[in-house]
Amino acid sequence: MTTTSRLLTLLSLLQARRDWPGAVLAARLEVSDRTVRRDIERLREMGYRIHASLGPDGGYRLDAGSELPPLLFDEDQTVAVALALRSAPAVGAGIGDAAIRALATIRQVMPSRLRHRLDALDITTVGRPGDAAPPDVPLEVLVALADTIRDRQTLRFDYVRPTDDDHAAPDVGPAMPPRRAEPHHLVAAGGRWYLVAWDLDRGDWRLYRADRVRPRIPHGPRFDRRAVPGGDVDAFVSARFRGSDVDAWPCRGAVVLHLPARRVRPFAGDGTVTAIDDDTCRLESGSWSWAALAASFGRFDAPMEVVGPPELADAFAALADRYARAGSARGGRQAPASQSR
Structure with a gap:
């Protein structure tokens, strides 16, 4: 030596x-x-x-010293560091440019076999900076998914059922029958890793949680890439999170709130607040269902009038009836059988 x-x-x-x-x-x-x-x-x-x-x-x-000397990484550590740098835009904190430069430095000195693994890690980040970091997913799973995306190979995998305890180890739940899908994109969104793929058995696009994917070897045949609906991965994933096929809430409506606009805006999320006068404002917002939208307006705990559409008014009426029946059972008394349905 x-x-x-x-x-x-x-x-x-x-x-x-x-x-x-x-x-x-x-x-x-x-x-x-x-x-x-x-x-x-x-x-x-x-x-x-x-x-x-x-x-x-x-x-x-x-x-530890006063300066950072050169470091040595094994192959898995190198891929893990590169993966973290690729996901840096989702972290925020103004480290995007530094992460890109660090990734370029690491890639320049990588052996070709590691560079191929790194190039396969094509990650899309969806969401706001500061979202929770994705949960632990075995590195070999992420690399296997990235390899099938790069090589355009059909993925054969088991998809673990969710458990009552969402923080429990995924292996706790029973496995579904093996699935076949054409993997297209690896996405970090909302504190989780997702795989965007075309499900061959269902003939439709699916969003799979990567921590529940168990790849099977060997992989299937090669496939021709498809374009996700709308052609934008970020918009497609955001739309699926909203329960829609387009990047918009499937249910949108508006109310007049008897609150000053300045008190509503900090809590309006992606809604639009328009001041009417010093004491009232109009709030337009969206959600994945009419009931959820009505409930979101109710969180302001103020008198309001529905502007529209009629589906929103119907949802308010249904919630009012439901809450009234829930209130009749206060103090441990059960609601009559005719009211419990």
């Missing part, structure tokens, strides 16, 4: 665990204790802060 190769190997060992006895390092590198000491001094000259302890149980420990 050349001196350079030995130094890189030594640095990799020091990064792998906290403490290394000198004799163990010498045995791993197949050199003398004296050579280990020399190599440690060389690493210190490069900026690595390495603490040495004396005695029979003495050894070496890589400590």
